[in-house]
Amino acid sequence: MSEATIDLIDRLVARFPPLEPILREHIADNFGEVLPHLFFGDLTRFVVQQYCEQMSSDSGPRAATDSKPIVGELLDALEDEFTHGTSEVQELIAVSFLENLPARGERGEGIRELLGREMASELSRIA
Incomplete structure (x- = not known):
């Protein structure tokens, strides 16, 4: 854990309020x-x-970002952090976000098509 990665989480939760309960539960599950x-x-x-x-209520990958902006906005925020962040932030996003995305053939695989250029490049490198 580094200050840079904790700061990233703080920025994401501040920008995306639906992440607040996820962080609260995470903290409770991990002894504070x-x-x-x-x-x-x-x-x-x-x-x-x-x-x-x-995707189950719309048609096409872009519908996920058009109708439910949190997906697109979160991916954009992560792309920005990955592109401009420290090596620790880049590693966190690569190892614990990109590597956990659904693989080809799995439910939700289309989210890969919504990644920004830098994260898509990293995913193709590590996958």
Whole structure:
């Protein structure tokens, strides 16, 4: 855990209020601590769930970002953090977000198509 990764989580939760209960539960489950890699696992599940819920009621990958902006906005925020963040932030996003996205053929795989250029490049490198 580093100050940079904790600051990233704080920025995301401040910008996206639906993440607040996820962080609260995470802290409660981890004896009052924020464990960035574990939290990012929770974040990934949340983003994929939001994407899948939207896809089941809309048509096409862009519908997830058009009708339910939190998916697109979160992905944009993560792209910005990945592009401009410290090496610790980049590692956190790569290892605990990108690597946890659904693989080809799995439910929610279309979220990969919504990634920004830098995260998409990293995902293709590590996947």
